[in-house]
Amino acid sequence: MTDSNSNHTPEDFGAFVPGQRFRIEGRAGGPLSGLTFVAKDLFDVAGHPTGGGNPDWAKTNPVPERHAWAVQTLLDAGADLIGKTITDEVSLGILGENPFYGTPVNPRAPGHVPGGSSSGSAAAVAAGLCDTALGTDTGGSVRVPASFCGLYGIRPTHGRLDLSGMMPQAPTSDTTGWFARDAETFARVSAIMLGEAIPEELPRRLLIAEDAFAFVEPDTASALRPLVERLARLIGETAEAVLAPPGLAAWYRAQSTLQPHEASRTFAEWIERTNPRFQFSVARNLMLGSQIAAGDLTHAELVRQEARGDLRRLLPQGTILCLPTTPFPAPPCGQPLTATTALRSRIICLCALGGLTGVPHVTIPGATVDGLPVGLSIIGARGSDAILVAVARALSGTN
Amino acid sequence: MTDSNSNHTPEDFGAFVPGQRFRIEGRAGGPLSGLTFVAKDLFDVAGHPTGGGNPDWAKTNPVPERHAWAVQTLLDAGADLIGKTITDEVSLGILGENPFYGTPVNPRAPGHVPGGSSSGSAAAVAAGLCDTALGTDTGGSVRVPASFCGLYGIRPTHGRLDLSGMMPQAPTSDTTGWFARDAETFARVSAIMLGEAIPEELPRRLLIAEDAFAFVEPDTASALRPLVERLARLIGETAEAVLAPPGLAAWYRAQSTLQPHEASRTFAEWIERTNPRFQFSVARNLMLGSQIAAGDLTHAELVRQEARGDLRRLLPQGTILCLPTTPFPAPPCGQPLTATTALRSRIICLCALGGLTGVPHVTIPGATVDGLPVGLSIIGARGSDAILVAVARALSGTN
Numbered sequence: 068m069t070d071s072n073s074n075h076t077p078e079d080f081g082a083f084v085p086g087q088r089f090r091i092e093g094r095a096g097g098p099l100s101g102l103t104f105v106a107k108d109l110f111d112v113a114g115h116p117t118g119g120g121n122p123d124w125a126k127t128n129p130v131p132e133r134h135a136w137a138v139q140t141l142l143d144a145g146a147d148l149i150g151k152t153i154t155d156e157v158s159l160g161i162l163g164e165n166p167f168y169g170t171p172v173n174p175r176a177p178g179h180v181p182g183g184s185s186s187g188s189a190a191a192v193a194a195g196l197c198d199t200a201l202g203t204d205t206g207g208s209v210r211v212p213a214s215f216c217g218l219y220g221i222r223p224t225h226g227r228l229d230l231s232g233m234m235p236q237a238p239t240s241d242t243t244g245w246f247a248r249d250a251e252t253f254a255r256v257s258a259i260m261l262g263e264a265i266p267e268e269l270p271r272r273l274l275i276a277e278d279a280f281a282f283v284e285p286d287t288a289s290a291l292r293p294l295v296e297r298l299a300r301l302i303g304e305t306a307e308a309v310l311a312p313p314g315l316a317a318w319y320r321a322q323s324t325l326q327p328h329e330a331s332r333t334f335a336e337w338i339e340r341t342n343p344r345f346q347f348s349v350a351r352n353l354m355l356g357s358q359i360a361a362g363d364l365t366h367a368e369l370v371r372q373e374a375r376g377d378l379r380r381l382l383p384q385g386t387i388l389c390l391p392t393t394p395f396p397a398p399p400c401g402q403p404l405t406a407t408t409a410l411r412s413r414i415i416c417l418c419a420l421g422g423l424t425g426v427p428h429v430t431i432p433g434a435t436v437d438g439l440p441v442g443l444s445i446i447g448a449r450g451s452d453a454i455l456v457a458v459a460r461a462l463s464g465t466n
Numbered sequence: 467m468t469d470s471n472s473n474h475t476p477e478d479f480g481a482f483v484p485g486q487r488f489r490i491e492g493r494a495g496g497p498l499s500g501l502t503f504v505a506k507d508l509f510d511v512a513g514h515p516t517g518g519g520n521p522d523w524a525k526t527n528p529v530p531e532r533h534a535w536a537v538q539t540l541l542d543a544g545a546d547l548i549g550k551t552i553t554d555e556v557s558l559g560i561l562g563e564n565p566f567y568g569t570p571v572n573p574r575a576p577g578h579v580p581g582g583s584s585s586g587s588a589a590a591v592a593a594g595l596c597d598t599a600l601g602t603d604t605g606g607s608v609r610v611p612a613s614f615c616g617l618y619g620i621r622p623t624h625g626r627l628d629l630s631g632m633m634p635q636a637p638t639s640d641t642t643g644w645f646a647r648d649a650e651t652f653a654r655v656s657a658i659m660l661g662e663a664i665p666e667e668l669p670r671r672l673l674i675a676e677d678a679f680a681f682v683e684p685d686t687a688s689a690l691r692p693l694v695e696r697l698a699r700l701i702g703e704t705a706e707a708v709l710a711p712p713g714l715a716a717w718y719r720a721q722s723t724l725q726p727h728e729a730s731r732t733f734a735e736w737i738e739r740t741n742p743r744f745q746f747s748v749a750r751n752l753m754l755g756s757q758i759a760a761g762d763l764t765h766a767e768l769v770r771q772e773a774r775g776d777l778r779r780l781l782p783q784g785t786i787l788c789l790p791t792t793p794f795p796a797p798p799c800g801q802p803l804t805a806t807t808a809l810r811s812r813i814i815c816l817c818a819l820g821g822l823t824g825v826p827h828v829t830i831p832g833a834t835v836d837g838l839p840v841g842l843s844i845i846g847a848r849g850s851d852a853i854l855v856a857v858a859r860a861l862s863g864t865n
Contacts, residue, residue, distance in 0.1 A: 354750050
């Protein structure tokens with residue numbers, strides 16, 4: 068149940084925070100001149116309130132005086148900022164349904180959720196309202212809307228980019244990511260954001276995560292197969308591998324212990340000070356996050372430590388691994404709480420490796436299930452972000 | 467943190483639900499003709515949405531086609547209904563701070579909370595905007611705002627009045643109550659609502675709850691002493707007595723186990739269907755209510771059973787007992803969550819006997835602490851409602 072995008076015109080796909088469609092011009096003659104972008108409402112834009120998808124956050128925090136690092140970086144590179152986009156409240160959501168500002172329309176799947184929490188950023192790019200968009204990814208918040216809206220998206224190596232001016236959620240998992248409709252734009256923006264040229268050379272070995280493909284809906288796995296085959300032809304050596312030795316569910320459990328615990332600490336002072344409004348499910352997650360037992364936290368930290376080692380062994384330089392980005396395409400909007408809670412766990416289960424291990428993660432569009440987009444993910448060793456972008460670009464030139 | 471009554475003009479003390487100030491005339495020539503009343507937004511008024519203090523309840527439930535029993539009863543008696551008043555969300559609150567519609571002004575203590583959950587009803591009567599007002603009392607929601615706003619208020623014997631058209635919270639504790647500024651109006655309205663003449667004869671014995679007076683702030687106990695002495699002179703025989711043999715805290719614990727458990731069941735289907743917005747504290751209470759262990763529930767039910775027996779022994783016909791209504795006068799608005807949570811427990815501790823035992827409970831104004839009102843409560847055997855009203859009326863004629 069939402070405000071039904073009542074604040075929006077049909078033309079903007081409900082992607083923008085009400086009143087936050089504006090234009091700030093990028094530096095003339097920059098490498099991204101001619102491109103436009105939007106920023107998720109978690110990024111500071113000087114003179115505009117940062118709301119984090121919750122009107123009480125906007126009301127009880129100062130209007131920023133400086134741009135976030137990511138916003139400034141794109142402006143310095145010449146891109147024009149054209150507005151701030153809707154997010155799940157305080158980035159705690161994976162479907163993109165916001166009861167205060169409405170659910171952005173998924174331009175590729177109307178009537179289905181856009182995915183979240185970077186919902187408005189994905190919707191704006193998919194609708195062609197802008198060329199690229201800033202999002203954040205703590206537990207899947209770039210990867211999931213990219214998959215559901217048929218976009219390129221990246222969750223960079225954790226700790227690589229400067230997060231100043233980005234509203235935190237769970238700092239040991241938080242990242243800044245971005246979206247694009249086409250591989251070339253994705254590569255141009257990535258080179259700027261990563262501060263590194265996108266290489267021509269590709270990895271030499273591809274692993275196919277058999278556990279992750281087995282976990283997803285069979286029709287989603289089938290839909291991704293042609294893309295996997297093209298990728299295998301592009302890379303050369305290919306093998307099946309197990310991504311999560313203790314099980315994806317074990318990784319899910321560790322991430323859904325650590326992340327809500329950190330999130331409840333991040334927002335504790337604000338909640339204490341202002342007793343803000345939340346959708347019930349968001350309040351419940353924050354509440355459960357504050358109740359996690361010390362023994363469960365310790366266990367989750369050890370699972371994380373072990374998962375990082377597992378991926379270091381699995382993914383040496385020159386090896387990448389592919390997996391489905393989401394277990395299914397975008398579900399219909401407006402489902403009951405029990406249903407969305409179950410969908411949410413399955414989605415987050417497949418995304419948990421990001422927050423848990425911090426490796427870079429790129430999602431590539433190109434498959435559909437009954438006309439609805441689903442993405443194929445590739446991951447690599449920490450720091451291999453540009454190589455993953457190179458693979459995405461090279462793959463777009465194949466068929 | 468609230469919307470700062472931005473929807474309201476100063477003249478209405480922020481008491482009304484935005485857009486819900488109107489007039490429905492009562493039957494001409496009725497016993498209450500010439501009086502005006504308001505109804506807490508938990509009561510159905512035909513053609514007007516019932517919001518229960520939460521915009522998502524209003525949006526996801528049908529507009530009622532019939533008046534609630536209590537509304538119809540006052541209209542039939544000739545009183546004019548002039549609007550619907552703000553309540554804490556779904557009646558889960560005791561201070562009266564509503565983040566969606568604002569906190570009604572306490573006309574007797576500006577800058578301090580009005581008390582809740584029947585906040586707007588109490589504010590409207592205290593401000594002189596109407597003569598009487600309908601409220602509900604599950605855990606203190608008439609008694610507390612009556613005490614904080616300097617009004618007469620009643621929580622009738624549980625199960626006595628017809629609650630049809632009143633939004634439930636915890637059915638084994640829910641009651642319909644009402645407010646008035648003066649004892650005569652209080653008696654007139656009470657006679658209609660109770661369907662029983664207010665007697666002239668008074669009880670013969672007064673008990674003073676020594677545990678309850680010891681529990682409250684010393685300056686509140688002192689402020690109430692002259693009122694207790696007038697009451698003692700009015701009744702005649704007086705004795706000290708222990709109200710809660712196992713301790714007020716034991717009664718608090720039982721009531722705060724049973725009531726949130728029931729409330730979480732009452733709202734479970736709606737939450738499942740709509741994932742509504744709540745102030746964090748309200749979502750937390752509903753969440754905690756849904757997590758109560760079966761063994762704790764059983765224990766609480768036994769404490770309730772025993773408490774009912776204790777009060778039957780303590781309060782035979784002809785005996786009443788007095789206690790402070792609240793442990794202190796209205797606290798300042800806008801305190802942090804930890805502080806309001808602590809205040810709330812202390813207030814509810816003194817009110818727990820109502821929901822737990824179901825005996826009738828009248829609160830009488832007339833004392834102040836540093837200029838802020840506090841009420842004196844009287845309780846009696848089940849069914850002695852009219853006798854308590856008679857005491858309140860007789861006391862107003864003494865000095």
